[in-house]
Amino acid sequence: MFSGIVEEAATVVALEKDKSNLHITLKCSFTHELKIDQSVAHNGVCLTVVSIKDDTYTVTAIQETLDRSNLGLLEIGSKVNLERSMKINGRLDGHIVQGHVDQTAVCTDVTEADGSWYYTFEYDFDKEMAKKGYMTVDKGSVTVNGVSLTVVTPTDNTFRVAIIPFTYEMTNFHQIKKGTVVNLEFDIIGKYISRILAFN
Numbered sequence: 001m002f003s004g005i006v007e008e009a010a011t012v013v014a015l016e017k018d019k020s021n022l023h024i025t026l027k028c029s030f031t032h033e034l035k036i037d038q039s040v041a042h043n044g045v046c047l048t049v050v051s052i053k054d055d056t057y058t059v060t061a062i063q064e065t066l067d068r069s070n071l072g073l074l075e076i077g078s079k080v081n082l083e084r085s086m087k088i089n090g091r092l093d094g095h096i097v098q099g100h101v102d103q104t105a106v107c108t109d110v111t112e113a114d115g116s117w118y119y120t121f122e123y124d125f126d127k128e129m130a131k132k133g134y135m136t137v138d139k140g141s142v143t144v145n146g147v148s149l150t151v152v153t154p155t156d157n158t159f160r161v162a163i164i165p166f167t168y169e170m171t172n173f174h175q176i177k178k179g180t181v182v183n184l185e186f187d188i189i190g191k192y193i194s195r196i197l198a199f200n
Contacts, residue, residue, distance in 0.1 A: 002041045003086050004094030004141075004148020006171045009079040013056055020063040024074065027056045028082055039099070041083040043172070044146035044183045045069050046099025069101045070145075070181045079172035081146040094148025095141040101183040102134055105144075107176050108158070117163045118152075119144075119176065123184060125157035131198070133191030143185035147171055 010028035017023075024042070034040070034057055038049045047059035066072035074080065086092070105123035121144065126134070136142050136154040142161070143149070149161040163173050176182065 001086050002046070002083050002094075002097040002099050002146070003090075003092050004044075004083070004097045004143050004146065006081040006083050006147055006167075008082050009170065009172045010082050012074050012076055012078045012080060014058075015074060015076065018060075020066075022061045022066060022072065023050075023058055024061060024071065024080075025056050025058045026080060026082075030084075031055050031057050034084075039085050041085075041097070041099045041146050042080050043070060043101075044081070044097070044099065044143050044185050045071060045101050065101075068103065069183045070104055073181055079175055081171050083146055095143075096188055097143050097146075097148060097185060098188055100185060102186050103184055104181050105184050107178055107180045107182065110177060113162070115165060117168060117173075118160050119163060119173070120158060120160045121182060121184075122158045130156070131194060133194035134186050135190070136186070137190070140190065141187045143183075145172060145176075145182045147173070 008028050010026040013027050014025035034049050034052060036049055039046050045065060049057050050060055051058045061071045103123060105121040107119055108122045109120040111118045136151045136159040138154055140151050142151050151159045153160050168174050
């Protein structure tokens with residue numbers, strides 16, 4: 001379980017294809033604190049640490065993960081948002097994030113707003129999935145590349161988020177531009193409510 005508060009944007013230093021799997025090796029400042037079999041969110045995708053060497057560590061993404069997320073688009077030098085699992089006695093500064101990416105979206109616009117930025121994202125809309133909570137609502141929560149954000153001006157298949165300078169610099173939002181593919185996880189509370197209402 002995560003909160004959508006990114007700790008660091010790590011750098012991809014190696015990519016190795018192994019049949020349908022992809023081994024991703026990253027370098028980050030807290031590698032020495034990681035343990036084998038630990039869960040870490042990568043652009044919002046929960047992956048298991050499988051090896052650690054010096055100041056780098058490796059995780060493996062299976063084909064389903066690559067199909068559903070943007071991890072298959074990573075290149076050497078790409079920045080990846082990292083978050084270790086939430087401590088049960090800690091503050092929930094973002095919102096409840098599972099690390100299970102629902103689908104991808106494409107950035108359609110980036111607008112500077114006097115020191116901050118507005119990003120617009122578009123995703124494939126499915127009416128039946130929307131009935132199950134796979135949608136955004138005004139002032140609701142959404143996870144974009146693992147970052148917990150507040151939705152503004154949503155439509156059926158688009159929404160905007162506001163990014164402050166701190167988030168812009170500390171996450172990979174500074175690399176997101178028009179055409180960039182990002183990972184989305186819709187709010188789990190909305191999914192449960194939609195599921196309950198479906199039985200009434």
